[in-house]
Amino acid sequence: MRGKRRSALYVPGTNERALAKIGSLPTDMIILDLEDSIAPSRKAEARDRILDFGRDHVDRQREFILRLNAADTPFWRQDLAILAGCSLRAVLLPKIRTAEDAGRQLREIESVVPGCGVWFMMETPESVFNALSIAAVRRHHENVQGFVVGTNDLAKDAEIQPDRNRTYLVSWLMQIVLAAKAFELDVIDGVYNDIADAEGFRLEALQGRAMGMTGKSLIHPNQIVPTNDIYSPSRDEIDRARRIVDAFAGEDGDDRGVLTLDGKMVERLHLVQAEKVLARAGEL
Ligand code: COA
Numbered sequence: 001m002r003g004k005r006r007s008a009l010y011v012p013g014t015n016e017r018a019l020a021k022i023g024s025l026p027t028d029m030i031i032l033d034l035e036d037s038i039a040p041s042r043k044a045e046a047r048d049r050i051l052d053f054g055r056d057h058v059d060r061q062r063e064f065i066l067r068l069n070a071a072d073t074p075f076w077r078q079d080l081a082i083l084a085g086c087s088l089r090a091v092l093l094p095k096i097r098t099a100e101d102a103g104r105q106l107r108e109i110e111s112v113v114p115g116c117g118v119w120f121m122m123e124t125p126e127s128v129f130n131a132l133s134i135a136a137v138r139r140h141h142e143n144v145q146g147f148v149v150g151t152n153d154l155a156k157d158a159e160i161q162p163d164r165n166r167t168y169l170v171s172w173l174m175q176i177v178l179a180a181k182a183f184e185l186d187v188i189d190g191v192y193n194d195i196a197d198a199e200g201f202r203l204e205a206l207q208g209r210a211m212g213m214t215g216k217s218l219i220h221p222n223q224i225v226p227t228n229d230i231y232s233p234s235r236d237e238i239d240r241a242r243r244i245v246d247a248f249a250g251e252d253g254d255d256r257g258v259l260t261l262d263g264k265m266v267e268r269l270h271l272v273q274a275e276k277v278l279a280r281a282g283e284l
């Protein structure tokens with residue numbers, strides 16, 4: 001079974017020091033990047049470094065994901081080739097626009113590395129409108145894991161001015177979240193660029209969690225611990241979940257559709273939610 005997916009740290013493929021640091025960082029997932037953090041002149045170097053890294057360092061405890069360049073660039077085929085030569089078994093596909101795009105790339109990846117996990121970047125205006133059909137690709141490909149949101153690209157293409165509340169992004173983010181949920185996919189929120197602004201980061205991570213995101217993508221080690229905290233159930237949530245599970249487990253609980261706890265109605269759907277909280281906390 002897959003592990004937690006609270007924090008997903010991008011690591012540029014050319015950054016030797018950052019690659020060397022991964023082992024000591026408590027991030028749940030690592031996204032090894034060949035795309036936007038790598039200058040075109042250094043793509044080959046990044047591939048070589050990741051290939052070396054992927055031979056030796058990939059541990060089984062955490063998820064490593066390789067972000068390829070977009071399929072319409074001259075880099076895609078060479079990027080794909082390194083998958084066959086190392087132990088990385090998941091990719092992140094950028095600049096997806098339609099379900100056809102997604103399906104075509106996925107089939108090609110399958111032919112190179114059968115069973116490879118696949119994530120789609122949701123970062124083009126078209127992808128927001130097509131979010132549901134892109135998520136539906138999961139119906140025929142169970143190796144589709146979920147979405148990673150590319151808020152920088154979305155803001156750039158739509159020419160919106162970002163603010164702390166993500167005012168003009170929220171409705172698109174919610175559309176992406178809902179599409180993911182419809183097909184039981186995970187959805188990882190976009191990055192926060194201002195590395196020095198810890199409070200702004202915290203507020204955005206809280207907002208993402210409240211929106212139903214599974215976790216957050218990160219650019220710097222300082223962002224990992226706050227993310228893991230925010231995306232873990234709080235003590236209060238765990239206690240309440242435990243009480244709901246206990247209430248339904250009590251005498252005649254099996255026959256009850258609804259009950260009252262602390263003056264609030266609790267139905268069996270809340271039991272399902274409570275079980276999820278306990279599972280996330282490792283207490284089920
Ligand atoms: N992953 C792993 N380690 C990282 C890291 C990352 N993404 N970012 C920084 N570090 C390491 C640094 O190597 C340094 O460790 P060291 O002293 O052992 O070398 C330590 O964390 C502190 O880093 P700091 O000096 O604060 O930052 P920096 O100037 O080295 O790097 C960035 C700043 C923005 C260049 C870097 O964080 C980065 O490249 N982030 C990812 C960018 C990316 O992938 N973007 C694409 C997706 S949006």
Ligand code: MG
Binds near residue numbers: 036094121
């Ligand atoms: Mg992008």
